Amino acid sequence: MLGNGPVIYGLDPLEPLPNISFGEIIYQTLKDKPKNQPILINGHSGKKITYSELLEKSCLLADALISYGYGPNTVMAISSKNSLEYYYPLIAAIFIGAVAAPLNNDYTNIELNHVLNIFKPRVIFCSKDLVQKFMKQKSEKEFIEKIIVIDTEESVFEGESLKHFIAGNVNGSMKLTVYRPVDIKAHPAFLMCSSGTTGLPKAVMLTHQNLNTLFMQFKDSRILGHDVISLCLPPFFHVYGLGSTLIGMLVSGPIVFLHHFEGNSFLKSIEEYKVNRLFLVPPLVVYLTKCPFLKNFDLSSITEVICGAAPLKESTERDIKEKLNLKVVRQVYGLTETSYAVMYSDKDGKKWKPGSSGRVGPYIQFAVRNPDTGKFLGPNESGEICIKGDMVMKGYYDNLEATENAFTDNGWLRTGDIGYYDEEEYFYITDRIKELIKYKGFQVAPAELEALLLTHEDIIDTGVIGVPDERAGELPFAFVVKKQNSLLCAKEVQSFVENNLSHQKWLRGGVIFVDSIPKTASGKILRKELRILFQKL
Structure with missing residues (x-):
């Protein structure tokens, strides 16, 4: 219905919102489901977990985290490709009032450094293929205390396996029946990365x-x-x-x-x-x-x-x-x-x-x-x-x-x-209004690409836009002003981005060298003019 003035109200709710933590909703819901029914299925391997397995493993991990000293307001990062084990640490964090921070598993060290300095996680749950990347970050950041590997029963380098962490901190029985009280309107459950027009997430x-x-x-x-x-x-x-x-x-x-x-x-x-x-x-x-x-x-x-x-x-x-x-x-x-x-x-x-x-x-x-x-x-x-x-x-x-x-x-x-x-x-x-590029549903900030390109010794100025693509939606495309007498080629520019940023930010649309980047008097890039220039190519 039309609201008081031109405000559009959504459908009338069928039920009032619950006044309990999201962790309690998860617990009660999983508890009431058929125990042996599959809940999550890996379409590649056919492996699956049931409702009861998800509940039990998440509760055991929650107990282990509490025993280890983690609790409300502890930030716990999670980074892995989609997997059966992904939701154990995420749900366990919610159970104990901690804050779960899912991270893009394709982030480069530059991107990781940025988001980790924002989140400051005390513990990082990751897949075995990412352990070395996070160990490097741990060696540089005092706030990271522990790396826990979710998709193997064996420890990897200095990363402790999920199974070993649980076994070392609980006696094997599931105790969790209550939740750390939180102010549900103020207490974060998740920290999610979102790109903005000004650059990094x-x-x-x-x-x-x-x-x-x-x-x-x-x-x-x-x-x-x-x-x-x-x-x-x-x-x-x-x-x-x-x-x-x-x-x-x-x-x-x-x-x-x-x-x-x-x-x-x-x-x-x-x-x-x-x-x-x-x-x-x-x-x-x-x-x-x-x-x-x-x-x-x-x-x-x-x-x-x-x-x-x-x-x-x-x-x-x-x-x-x-x-x-x-x-x-x-x-x-x-x-x-x-x-x-x-x-x-x-x-x-x-x-x-x-x-x-x-x-x-x-x-x-x-x-x-x-x-x-x-x-x-x-x-x-x-x-x-x-x-x-x-x-x-x-x-x-x-x-x-x-x-x-x-x-x-x-x-x-x-x-x-x-x-x-x-x-x-x-x-x-x-x-x-935002200048974000939408590549296969991912948000790519032109400003982040521009900031990186300007660190290249042969690039004087640059402007990035999204160009239409039927399959991907948009592809990042760069206009580049290079130094006089530079032999820099388009492929080298693309490789530079590929070596420093995650795959959705690669310059798949292409690179073209120009004499100057159109800007306003205040120095803002006129992307509309760049789009017109692209159409003339």
């Missing part, structure tokens, strides 16, 4: 209240169906992958996951496990529409495709519905700063509005704001999307300035996205 604080609200949203049958088998491809360190998997397996049913995309494994997993729901990003939807061997697999179990992280073209939406014989393909809209999706297209598909991200979910308010005047706008008037509600972050960890800049004076989160809503309150995202 910031740490988004998501509270127990934020996660409780997401849990209640998933429980709402108007939003998502229950008793389904889902397949999740987004990485667990990303809010889309984390929410889809953690909340999905608590509410909807078993989750099949992949730790990397490979077409045959992807399609085989859908067929073998009779997957009903796919959590995808646009490039993977495009893949399904163009895959030449799709007919070799039985995909008839699929009833729902949910697509997030970037807009989906109308033509792609039509194609995938035809290919998979679907009534609806659901687009969702959300941010790390809103805990997950806060807007969904209709579940039943009765009202299909091409290009729309849907309507506002429960516990949330939206408004469209003129970014120049601050005035809230009415239907079909384009402006910045602003959000309020119980899924909006507390702020950026240890960054008061960034937090203040993210909100209006009266507490609305400024998303940086431009859009509008129609007379029926369906929203359309059309542009971005």
Whole structure:
């Protein structure tokens, strides 16, 4: 319904929000599930864990962490590709009131150094392939006390195995039945990395209240169906992958996951496990529409495709519905700063509005704001999307300035996205105030790439933009001004980025050398002019 003035309120909640910790919600939910039912399935190997295994191992680890001296406010980083063991430390941290900080397992040492100096984790849980990388960081940072390896029973270098840590700190019996009390509205459950236009990632604080609200949203049958088998491809360190998997397996049913995309494994997993729901990003939807061997697999179990992280073209939406014989393909809209999706297209598909991200979910308010005047706008008037509600972050960890800049004076989160809503309150995202590049659902900050490129001895100036790509959404592309008489070539520039930043930030769009970078009088890069220049190439 329309609010008091041009504020759009979400669906009326079916239930009030629970006034308990998110850890207690997880515990009670897992405890009430069928003990031997698989909850998490590795689509590559076929290995799986049950509800009871997840609960018992998480509780034992929580007890071990308490015994070792960790507790409320302890920051615990987690870094691994998607795995069966990923959620043991994450849930254990929530149980004891600690703060879980999922980290991109592809981060380079430069990126790790930045985020670790923000989070200051006392303990890091990681996969065995990352131990040496984190040991290097531990040797340089006094606040890192322990490295625990989650995917092997043997210690690796100086990293202690999860099994050994638990055995050395508990007597083998599960004791956890109560939770460290936390202020659910103020206490962070997760610190999530989110790129901004100013460069390296910031740490988004998501509270127990934020996660409780997401849990209640998933429980709402108007939003998502229950008793389904889902397949999740987004990485667990990303809010889309984390929410889809953690909340999905608590509410909807078993989750099949992949730790990397490979077409045959992807399609085989859908067929073998009779997957009903796919959590995808646009490039993977495009893949399904163009895959030449799709007919070799039985995909008839699929009833729902949910697509997030970037807009989906109308033509792609039509194609995938035809290919998979679907009534609806659901687009969702959300941010790390809103805990997950806060807007969904209709579940039943009765009202299909091409290009729309849907309507506002429960516990949330939206408004469209003129970014120049601050005035809230009415239907079909384009402006910045602003959000309020119980899924909006507390702020950026240890960054008061960034937090203040993210909100209006009266507490609305400024998303940086431009859009509008129609007379029926369906929203359309059309542009971005932010300059982020969206590569396969990942946010890439041009400023971070530019800062790195300027450290190259042969580069005088640079400007980075995202260029369109059907499969990836956008590809980072660099305009470079090199030193006079320099023999620097485009391939060397690309290799320089590849050696220093994680894969989603690589200059896959290309590099071109120019005489100068267009800028305002104050020195700000005119990316609009760079985009025009790119179109002329």
